[in-house]
Amino acid sequence: MDYCQNHILCIHDLSRNFGGVQALHGVDIHILRGGITGLIGPNGSGKTTLFQAVSGMDRDATGDVRFSNKSILGKRASKIYHAGLARTFQLSRLFPELTVLENLMVAARPNMPGTHKQATQLLMRINLHHYENVLASVLSYGQKRLVEFLRVLMSAPELILLDEPAAGINPTLRQTLWSMVRELNAQGTSFFIIEHDMSVIADLCADVYVLNEGEVIAHGDLESVRQDKHVLEAYFGA
Ligand SMILES: Nc1ncnc2c1ncn2[C@@H]1O[C@H](COP(=O)(O)OP(=O)(O)O)[C@@H](O)[C@H]1O
Numbered sequence: 001m002d003y004c005q006n007h008i009l010c011i012h013d014l015s016r017n018f019g020g021v022q023a024l025h026g027v028d029i030h031i032l033r034g035g036i037t038g039l040i041g042p043n044g045s046g047k048t049t050l051f052q053a054v055s056g057m058d059r060d061a062t063g064d065v066r067f068s069n070k071s072i073l074g075k076r077a078s079k080i081y082h083a084g085l086a087r088t089f090q091l092s093r094l095f096p097e098l099t100v101l102e103n104l105m106v107a108a109r110p111n112m113p114g115t116h117k118q119a120t121q122l123l124m125r126i127n128l129h130h131y132e133n134v135l136a137s138v139l140s141y142g143q144k145r146l147v148e149f150l151r152v153l154m155s156a157p158e159l160i161l162l163d164e165p166a167a168g169i170n171p172t173l174r175q176t177l178w179s180m181v182r183e184l185n186a187q188g189t190s191f192f193i194i195e196h197d198m199s200v201i202a203d204l205c206a207d208v209y210v211l212n213e214g215e216v217i218a219h220g221d222l223e224s225v226r227q228d229k230h231v232l233e234a235y236f237g238a
C-alpha cells in the first residue's frame, strides 16, 4: 500500500468502540507534511479519542495509521514519540516534584547533546527563564501548560498533536503559544490541532477536518466546512 506517500500522517478506517459506544467509526484523515491541520467537532465527537489512538496512548483502536508511511497503530506510545510524533495532553502531565528545567531535560531524546542549552533557550522564548529552578508545582495553570508544550519540543518532533493547548490560559500566554506554533511550522514542523476558537483555526489552518459522533463529516478550508450543511446540523441542530 502506498496511499501515504505524500503526507506525514495518514489515518485509514480508524475505529474505536468503548463497550458499545462507537467513539470513532471508519475515520480517514490525511495530514500535510509541513502544514497545520485543524480538527474540530462538538464535545464528545471523538477528537481526543483519535489523538489517543494515533499517539499510542490507547492501543485498542482498529484500522491503519501511518507516520511517514510506516504503520504505527498499536505500537507503544514511547516508540511513536521517539519516532518523531509527539502530543500534549488536555491536562498537565508535569512532574510537580521536579524543577521546571528538569521537567524539560527529562523530556529530551536520550543522549542528545545540547539539552541544557535548548531547555534554557525555550524557557527564555516564553519568558519563564526566571522560573527554571523552581518546582513545576509552583507554576500557574497556564504556565504549566506552556512548559508542557516546551517538553514536547525537547524531542524535536516532526509532527505535533495539540489537544486544546490554549484552554484555560491567559491571552498573553495564548499569544505566545500560537506564535511559537507559527514559528516552528515555518521551520518545518507539522501540526495537527484540536481547537475550539475558530479565529485561531482560521489564522493557522489551511486544512480542517470536522468530526461528529465519531465520523468525519467535512474536510477542506475553514470557510467551506463552515458552510457545510452536515457541519451546521452537528453544531446547531437541524
Ligand atoms: N476511556 C473511555 N471509556 C469510555 N468511553 C470513552 C472513553 N474515552 C472517550 N469515551 C467516549 O467516547 C466519545 C468521544 O469522546 P472524546 O474523544 O473525549 O470526545 P472529544 O474529545 O471530541 O470531546 C464520548 O462519548 C466519550 O464518552
Ligand SMILES: [Mg+2]
Pocket (backbone or CB within 6 Å): 047, 048, 049
Ligand atoms: Mg477532547
